[in-house]
Amino acid sequence: MRLFSLFSRLGFSNSYLIGEDTGGDAVLVDPGVFDAALLQAIESNGLYVRSILVTHAHNAHIRGIRGILRVYDAAIYANKPSVLELPATHIEEGNELVLGGLSVRVIETPGHSIDSLSFLVGTMLFTGDALSAGAIGTTRDGYARGLLLDTVRRKLLSLGDEVLLFPGHGPPSKLGIEKLYNPWLGEKL
Amino acid sequence: MFMPRPCSQAGCGRPALSGASACIVHLPDAVRHVAGLLAPKGGRVALRDLDLPGIRLEDVDLAGAEIDGCRLTAGTFVRVSFRGARLELSFLDRASFAECDFRECAFQNVVMAGSSFSTCPFGESEIVQVNFLGIHASACVFDHSNLYGSRFIGSLLEGVSMRDCNCTRAYFDAAHRDRVDFRSSNTNEAVFQEPNA
Numbered sequence: 001m002r003l004f005s006l007f008s009r010l011g012f013s014n015s016y017l018i019g020e021d022t023g024g025d026a027v028l029v030d031p032g033v034f035d036a037a038l039l040q041a042i043e044s045n046g047l048y049v050r051s052i053l054v055t056h057a058h059n060a061h062i063r064g065i066r067g068i069l070r071v072y073d074a075a076i077y078a079n080k081p082s083v084l085e086l087p088a089t090h091i092e093e094g095n096e097l098v099l100g101g102l103s104v105r106v107i108e109t110p111g112h113s114i115d116s117l118s119f120l121v122g123t124m125l126f127t128g129d130a131l132s133a134g135a136i137g138t139t140r141d142g143y144a145r146g147l148l149l150d151t152v153r154r155k156l157l158s159l160g161d162e163v164l165l166f167p168g169h170g171p172p173s174k175l176g177i178e179k180l181y182n183p184w185l186g187e188k189l
Numbered sequence: 190m191f192m193p194r195p196c197s198q199a200g201c202g203r204p205a206l207s208g209a210s211a212c213i214v215h216l217p218d219a220v221r222h223v224a225g226l227l228a229p230k231g232g233r234v235a236l237r238d239l240d241l242p243g244i245r246l247e248d249v250d251l252a253g254a255e256i257d258g259c260r261l262t263a264g265t266f267v268r269v270s271f272r273g274a275r276l277e278l279s280f281l282d283r284a285s286f287a288e289c290d291f292r293e294c295a296f297q298n299v300v301m302a303g304s305s306f307s308t309c310p311f312g313e314s315e316i317v318q319v320n321f322l323g324i325h326a327s328a329c330v331f332d333h334s335n336l337y338g339s340r341f342i343g344s345l346l347e348g349v350s351m352r353d354c355n356c357t358r359a360y361f362d363a364a365h366r367d368r369v370d371f372r373s374s375n376t377n378e379a380v381f382q383e384p385n386a
Binding site: 001002003005007012122123124133134135162164170171172173174177180181182183 | 190192193258278280282297298299300302303318319320322323338339340342343358360362363
Protein backbone atom coordinates (compact mmCIF):
# COMPACT_ATOMS: atom_id res chain seq x y z
CA MET A 1 0.00 0.00 0.00
CA ARG A 2 1.22 3.50 -0.78
CA LEU A 3 0.37 6.55 1.30
CA PHE A 4 1.09 10.09 0.18
CA SER A 5 0.75 13.10 2.44
CA LEU A 6 0.21 16.40 0.66
CA PHE A 7 0.21 19.83 2.25
CA SER A 8 -2.07 22.70 1.32
CA ARG A 9 -0.75 26.20 1.96
CA LEU A 10 -4.28 27.56 1.62
CA GLY A 11 -5.57 26.03 4.83
CA PHE A 12 -2.28 24.68 6.22
CA SER A 13 -3.93 21.29 5.99
CA ASN A 14 -2.94 17.77 5.01
CA SER A 15 -4.54 15.64 2.31
CA TYR A 16 -3.83 11.94 2.08
CA LEU A 17 -3.80 9.77 -0.99
CA ILE A 18 -4.01 6.02 -0.45
CA GLY A 19 -3.55 3.47 -3.19
CA GLU A 20 -1.92 0.19 -4.09
CA ASP A 21 1.73 -0.07 -5.12
CA THR A 22 0.56 -1.28 -8.50
CA GLY A 23 -1.72 1.70 -9.09
CA GLY A 24 -5.45 1.59 -9.78
CA ASP A 25 -8.30 2.97 -7.71
CA ALA A 26 -7.26 5.31 -4.93
CA VAL A 27 -8.88 6.96 -1.93
CA LEU A 28 -8.33 10.64 -1.19
CA VAL A 29 -8.84 11.93 2.34
CA ASP A 30 -9.65 15.63 2.81
CA PRO A 31 -8.57 17.29 -0.44
CA GLY A 32 -7.90 20.76 0.93
CA VAL A 33 -6.58 21.79 -2.44
CA PHE A 34 -6.24 20.28 -5.88
CA ASP A 35 -2.84 21.37 -7.10
CA ALA A 36 0.06 20.19 -9.23
CA ALA A 37 1.62 18.21 -6.39
CA LEU A 38 -1.53 16.19 -5.81
CA LEU A 39 -2.10 15.66 -9.51
CA GLN A 40 1.47 14.46 -9.91
CA ALA A 41 1.17 12.07 -6.96
CA ILE A 42 -1.95 10.58 -8.52
CA GLU A 43 -0.81 10.36 -12.11
CA SER A 44 2.84 9.40 -11.66
CA ASN A 45 1.77 6.43 -9.56
CA GLY A 46 -0.86 5.20 -11.97
CA LEU A 47 -3.69 5.97 -9.57
CA TYR A 48 -7.27 7.03 -10.20
CA VAL A 49 -9.21 8.82 -7.46
CA ARG A 50 -12.39 6.82 -7.07
CA SER A 51 -13.38 7.85 -3.53
CA ILE A 52 -13.13 11.04 -1.47
CA LEU A 53 -13.41 10.72 2.30
CA VAL A 54 -14.33 13.91 4.15
CA THR A 55 -13.46 14.09 7.85
CA HIS A 56 -15.49 17.28 8.17
CA ALA A 57 -16.76 19.87 5.75
CA HIS A 58 -14.54 22.83 6.66
CA ASN A 59 -12.99 24.67 3.75
CA ALA A 60 -9.41 23.69 4.59
CA HIS A 61 -10.35 20.05 4.00
CA ILE A 62 -12.73 20.16 1.05
CA ARG A 63 -11.65 23.07 -1.14
CA GLY A 64 -10.07 20.76 -3.70
CA ILE A 65 -13.13 18.57 -4.27
CA ARG A 66 -14.57 20.49 -7.21
CA GLY A 67 -11.25 20.38 -9.03
CA ILE A 68 -10.84 16.67 -8.37
CA LEU A 69 -14.30 15.95 -9.77
CA ARG A 70 -13.43 17.77 -12.99
CA VAL A 71 -10.76 15.15 -13.62
CA TYR A 72 -11.89 12.01 -11.80
CA ASP A 73 -15.25 10.30 -11.46
CA ALA A 74 -15.16 9.98 -7.69
CA ALA A 75 -17.77 9.41 -5.00
CA ILE A 76 -17.83 11.63 -1.91
CA TYR A 77 -18.31 10.10 1.56
CA ALA A 78 -19.17 12.43 4.45
CA ASN A 79 -21.26 12.68 7.58
CA LYS A 80 -23.80 14.81 5.73
CA PRO A 81 -25.82 14.33 2.54
CA SER A 82 -23.92 16.94 0.54
CA VAL A 83 -20.57 18.73 0.51
CA LEU A 84 -20.14 22.02 -1.36
CA GLU A 85 -23.66 21.33 -2.69
CA LEU A 86 -22.36 18.17 -4.30
CA PRO A 87 -24.15 14.94 -3.41
CA ALA A 88 -22.34 12.76 -0.89
CA THR A 89 -22.93 9.31 0.53
CA HIS A 90 -23.93 9.88 4.13
CA ILE A 91 -21.76 7.72 6.39
CA GLU A 92 -21.84 7.38 10.16
CA GLU A 93 -20.49 5.53 13.18
CA GLY A 94 -19.94 1.84 12.59
CA ASN A 95 -20.06 1.91 8.81
CA GLU A 96 -17.44 -0.32 7.19
CA LEU A 97 -16.64 0.82 3.68
CA VAL A 98 -14.83 -1.26 1.12
CA LEU A 99 -13.21 1.16 -1.32
CA GLY A 100 -11.08 -0.52 -3.94
CA GLY A 101 -8.94 -2.89 -1.94
CA LEU A 102 -9.23 -0.85 1.26
CA SER A 103 -11.44 -1.52 4.24
CA VAL A 104 -12.40 1.71 6.02
CA ARG A 105 -14.00 1.87 9.47
CA VAL A 106 -15.98 5.04 10.14
CA ILE A 107 -15.76 6.56 13.64
CA GLU A 108 -17.78 9.62 14.63
CA THR A 109 -15.59 12.12 16.51
CA PRO A 110 -17.74 15.24 17.04
CA GLY A 111 -16.65 18.30 18.99
CA HIS A 112 -14.55 20.34 16.57
CA SER A 113 -17.57 20.17 14.29
CA ILE A 114 -20.79 18.20 14.52
CA ASP A 115 -20.02 16.23 11.34
CA SER A 116 -16.47 15.20 12.31
CA LEU A 117 -15.42 11.69 11.38
CA SER A 118 -12.25 9.68 11.73
CA PHE A 119 -11.32 6.85 9.39
CA LEU A 120 -9.42 3.71 10.38
CA VAL A 121 -7.68 2.02 7.45
CA GLY A 122 -5.67 -0.95 8.70
CA THR A 123 -3.36 0.56 11.32
CA MET A 124 -3.70 4.08 9.91
CA LEU A 125 -6.11 6.52 11.52
CA PHE A 126 -7.15 9.71 9.74
CA THR A 127 -8.56 12.11 12.30
CA GLY A 128 -9.15 15.42 10.53
CA ASP A 129 -9.22 18.04 13.26
CA ALA A 130 -10.35 15.81 16.11
CA LEU A 131 -6.83 14.90 17.21
CA SER A 132 -3.39 15.97 16.03
CA ALA A 133 0.15 15.67 17.37
CA GLY A 134 0.02 17.20 20.83
CA ALA A 135 -3.28 18.97 20.23
CA ILE A 136 -7.01 18.57 19.77
CA GLY A 137 -9.24 20.54 17.45
CA THR A 138 -10.58 23.93 18.35
CA THR A 139 -14.07 23.90 19.82
CA ARG A 140 -16.83 26.46 20.11
CA ASP A 141 -17.50 26.06 23.82
CA GLY A 142 -16.82 23.96 26.88
CA TYR A 143 -19.51 21.45 26.04
CA ALA A 144 -18.02 20.78 22.60
CA ARG A 145 -14.55 20.47 24.11
CA GLY A 146 -15.80 17.97 26.67
CA LEU A 147 -17.53 16.01 23.93
CA LEU A 148 -14.38 15.96 21.81
CA LEU A 149 -12.11 14.91 24.67
CA ASP A 150 -14.50 12.17 25.72
CA THR A 151 -14.76 10.90 22.16
CA VAL A 152 -11.02 10.93 21.59
CA ARG A 153 -10.30 9.11 24.84
CA ARG A 154 -13.08 6.55 24.49
CA LYS A 155 -13.08 5.79 20.78
CA LEU A 156 -9.62 6.63 19.48
CA LEU A 157 -7.08 6.04 22.22
CA SER A 158 -8.50 2.55 22.73
CA LEU A 159 -7.53 1.53 19.19
CA GLY A 160 -3.95 0.69 20.18
CA ASP A 161 -0.69 2.48 20.90
CA GLU A 162 0.93 1.60 17.58
CA VAL A 163 -1.96 2.93 15.48
CA LEU A 164 -0.53 5.61 13.19
CA LEU A 165 -2.21 8.99 13.44
CA PHE A 166 -2.57 11.12 10.32
CA PRO A 167 -4.22 14.42 11.24
CA GLY A 168 -5.71 17.19 9.15
CA HIS A 169 -3.06 19.62 10.40
CA GLY A 170 0.53 19.11 11.49
CA PRO A 171 2.83 16.11 11.56
CA PRO A 172 1.80 12.47 11.94
CA SER A 173 1.93 10.70 15.28
CA LYS A 174 0.90 7.49 17.02
CA LEU A 175 -1.90 7.03 19.52
CA GLY A 176 0.59 5.79 22.13
CA ILE A 177 2.58 8.99 21.70
CA GLU A 178 -0.53 11.10 22.19
CA LYS A 179 -1.38 9.23 25.38
CA LEU A 180 2.04 10.11 26.75
CA TYR A 181 2.65 13.64 25.51
CA ASN A 182 -0.57 15.33 24.37
CA PRO A 183 -1.15 17.93 27.11
CA TRP A 184 -4.84 18.13 26.31
CA LEU A 185 -5.53 14.49 27.02
CA GLY A 186 -4.39 14.73 30.61
CA GLU A 187 -6.88 17.50 31.21
CA LYS A 188 -9.94 16.71 33.34
CA LEU A 189 -13.34 17.20 31.77
CA MET B 190 3.92 2.37 4.00
CA PHE B 191 5.37 -0.42 6.14
CA MET B 192 3.02 -3.29 6.92
CA PRO B 193 3.39 -4.71 10.44
CA ARG B 194 3.54 -8.51 10.74
CA PRO B 195 3.81 -10.45 13.99
CA CYS B 196 6.93 -12.37 14.94
CA SER B 197 6.61 -16.08 14.18
CA GLN B 198 7.94 -17.04 17.62
CA ALA B 199 5.03 -18.35 19.70
CA GLY B 200 4.02 -15.94 22.43
CA CYS B 201 6.12 -13.06 21.10
CA GLY B 202 4.16 -9.87 20.59
CA ARG B 203 6.88 -7.98 18.73
CA PRO B 204 6.65 -7.18 15.04
CA ALA B 205 8.79 -9.15 12.61
CA LEU B 206 11.54 -7.37 10.76
CA SER B 207 10.86 -6.72 7.11
CA GLY B 208 12.14 -9.54 4.95
CA ALA B 209 12.18 -11.97 7.88
CA SER B 210 9.67 -14.01 9.83
CA ALA B 211 10.91 -13.05 13.28
CA CYS B 212 11.56 -9.95 15.34
CA ILE B 213 14.87 -8.37 16.29
CA VAL B 214 15.10 -10.63 19.36
CA HIS B 215 14.15 -13.97 17.78
CA LEU B 216 15.75 -13.65 14.37
CA PRO B 217 19.06 -15.53 14.26
CA ASP B 218 21.77 -13.24 12.92
CA ALA B 219 19.49 -10.21 12.93
CA VAL B 220 22.55 -7.95 12.63
CA ARG B 221 23.48 -9.47 9.30
CA HIS B 222 19.86 -9.30 8.10
CA VAL B 223 19.62 -5.59 8.91
CA ALA B 224 23.01 -4.92 7.33
CA GLY B 225 21.73 -6.50 4.13
CA LEU B 226 18.69 -4.25 4.09
CA LEU B 227 20.87 -1.19 4.65
CA ALA B 228 23.34 -2.04 1.91
CA PRO B 229 23.51 0.58 -0.82
CA LYS B 230 21.78 -0.26 -4.06
CA GLY B 231 22.92 1.63 -7.12
CA GLY B 232 25.35 3.59 -4.98
CA ARG B 233 22.75 4.85 -2.50
CA VAL B 234 20.86 3.56 0.52
CA ALA B 235 17.13 3.49 -0.11
CA LEU B 236 14.81 2.24 2.61
CA ARG B 237 11.20 2.09 1.55
CA ASP B 238 8.24 0.65 3.44
CA LEU B 239 10.49 -1.26 5.85
CA ASP B 240 9.51 -2.27 9.37
CA LEU B 241 12.67 -2.37 11.50
CA PRO B 242 11.73 -1.71 15.12
CA GLY B 243 14.33 -2.12 17.81
CA ILE B 244 17.40 -2.21 15.58
CA ARG B 245 20.79 -1.06 16.80
CA LEU B 246 23.16 0.74 14.48
CA GLU B 247 26.60 1.93 15.46
CA ASP B 248 29.14 3.71 13.27
CA VAL B 249 26.98 3.30 10.17
CA ASP B 250 27.03 5.61 7.19
CA LEU B 251 23.53 6.39 5.94
CA ALA B 252 24.54 9.73 4.43
CA GLY B 253 22.28 10.66 1.55
CA ALA B 254 19.87 7.80 2.30
CA GLU B 255 16.25 7.90 1.23
CA ILE B 256 13.98 6.69 4.01
CA ASP B 257 10.31 6.60 3.11
CA GLY B 258 7.35 4.88 4.78
CA CYS B 259 9.53 3.08 7.34
CA ARG B 260 9.23 2.26 11.04
CA LEU B 261 12.48 2.35 13.03
CA THR B 262 10.75 2.72 16.37
CA ALA B 263 12.70 2.09 19.58
CA GLY B 264 16.00 1.84 17.77
CA THR B 265 19.43 2.68 19.11
CA PHE B 266 21.62 4.78 16.85
CA VAL B 267 25.18 5.63 17.82
CA ARG B 268 27.41 7.71 15.55
CA VAL B 269 25.16 7.12 12.55
CA SER B 270 25.53 9.64 9.76
CA PHE B 271 22.23 10.61 8.19
CA ARG B 272 23.88 13.66 6.61
CA GLY B 273 21.98 14.82 3.54
CA ALA B 274 19.39 12.08 3.95
CA ARG B 275 15.77 12.47 2.93
CA LEU B 276 13.22 11.13 5.40
CA GLU B 277 9.51 11.12 4.68
CA LEU B 278 6.45 9.60 6.36
CA SER B 279 8.63 7.54 8.68
CA PHE B 280 8.54 6.67 12.37
CA LEU B 281 11.73 6.95 14.44
CA ASP B 282 9.94 7.39 17.75
CA ARG B 283 11.10 6.23 21.19
CA ALA B 284 14.59 5.84 19.77
CA SER B 285 17.97 6.83 21.12
CA PHE B 286 20.34 8.89 18.99
CA ALA B 287 23.86 9.63 20.22
CA GLU B 288 26.32 11.65 18.15
CA CYS B 289 24.25 11.13 15.01
CA ASP B 290 24.71 13.56 12.14
CA PHE B 291 21.47 14.96 10.69
CA ARG B 292 23.00 17.97 8.93
CA GLU B 293 21.56 19.04 5.57
CA CYS B 294 18.73 16.52 5.85
CA ALA B 295 15.24 16.89 4.43
CA PHE B 296 12.59 15.69 6.86
CA GLN B 297 8.92 15.81 6.03
CA ASN B 298 6.12 14.24 8.07
CA VAL B 299 8.49 12.27 10.26
CA VAL B 300 7.79 11.11 13.82
CA MET B 301 10.70 11.27 16.26
CA ALA B 302 8.55 11.69 19.38
CA GLY B 303 9.74 10.32 22.69
CA SER B 304 13.29 9.93 21.40
CA SER B 305 16.49 11.14 23.01
CA PHE B 306 19.12 13.06 21.08
CA SER B 307 22.54 13.59 22.53
CA THR B 308 25.08 15.74 20.67
CA CYS B 309 23.28 15.51 17.34
CA PRO B 310 23.75 18.27 14.76
CA PHE B 311 20.68 19.05 12.60
CA GLY B 312 22.03 22.22 11.01
CA GLU B 313 20.93 23.53 7.63
CA SER B 314 18.10 21.03 7.36
CA GLU B 315 14.54 21.12 6.10
CA ILE B 316 12.60 19.89 9.13
CA VAL B 317 9.02 20.29 7.98
CA GLN B 318 6.10 18.92 9.98
CA VAL B 319 8.23 16.71 12.21
CA ASN B 320 6.80 15.34 15.43
CA PHE B 321 9.29 15.93 18.28
CA LEU B 322 6.76 15.52 21.10
CA GLY B 323 8.38 14.56 24.39
CA ILE B 324 11.91 14.37 23.05
CA HIS B 325 14.94 14.93 25.24
CA ALA B 326 17.52 16.82 23.27
CA SER B 327 20.83 17.83 24.78
CA ALA B 328 23.72 19.59 23.06
CA CYS B 329 21.96 19.58 19.70
CA VAL B 330 22.30 22.20 16.98
CA PHE B 331 19.45 23.09 14.61
CA ASP B 332 21.02 26.32 13.30
CA HIS B 333 19.90 27.66 9.89
CA SER B 334 17.12 25.08 9.63
CA ASN B 335 13.52 25.30 8.55
CA LEU B 336 11.36 24.04 11.43
CA TYR B 337 8.06 24.84 9.72
CA GLY B 338 5.10 23.09 11.34
CA SER B 339 7.25 20.93 13.61
CA ARG B 340 6.06 20.23 17.13
CA PHE B 341 8.28 20.15 20.21
CA ILE B 342 5.34 19.93 22.63
CA GLY B 343 6.26 18.50 26.02
CA SER B 344 9.92 18.19 25.10
CA LEU B 345 13.01 18.75 27.20
CA LEU B 346 15.54 20.89 25.36
CA GLU B 347 18.88 21.42 27.09
CA GLY B 348 21.72 23.35 25.53
CA VAL B 349 19.98 23.39 22.15
CA SER B 350 20.89 25.93 19.50
CA MET B 351 18.12 27.06 17.16
CA ARG B 352 19.79 30.13 15.68
CA ASP B 353 18.50 31.58 12.44
CA CYS B 354 15.71 29.03 12.15
CA ASN B 355 12.33 29.43 10.51
CA CYS B 356 9.97 28.77 13.41
CA THR B 357 6.74 29.48 11.56
CA ARG B 358 3.96 27.32 13.01
CA ALA B 359 6.47 25.44 15.17
CA TYR B 360 4.92 24.46 18.53
CA PHE B 361 6.81 24.60 21.81
CA ASP B 362 3.91 24.23 24.24
CA ALA B 363 4.80 22.75 27.61
CA ALA B 364 8.41 22.37 26.49
CA HIS B 365 11.05 22.72 29.16
CA ARG B 366 13.77 24.90 27.65
CA ASP B 367 17.12 25.26 29.31
CA ARG B 368 19.80 27.25 27.49
CA VAL B 369 17.94 27.22 24.18
CA ASP B 370 19.32 29.83 21.80
CA PHE B 371 16.75 31.22 19.35
CA ARG B 372 18.95 34.11 18.18
CA SER B 373 17.90 35.47 14.76
CA SER B 374 14.94 33.06 14.58
CA ASN B 375 11.36 34.22 14.04
CA THR B 376 9.97 32.96 17.33
CA ASN B 377 7.08 35.41 16.95
CA GLU B 378 5.75 33.01 14.32
CA ALA B 379 6.03 30.02 16.68
CA VAL B 380 3.43 28.84 19.17
CA PHE B 381 4.41 28.76 22.81
CA GLN B 382 0.93 28.67 24.34
CA GLU B 383 -2.30 26.97 23.39
CA PRO B 384 -2.33 24.43 20.59
CA ASN B 385 -4.56 25.56 17.78
CA ALA B 386 -5.84 23.17 15.14
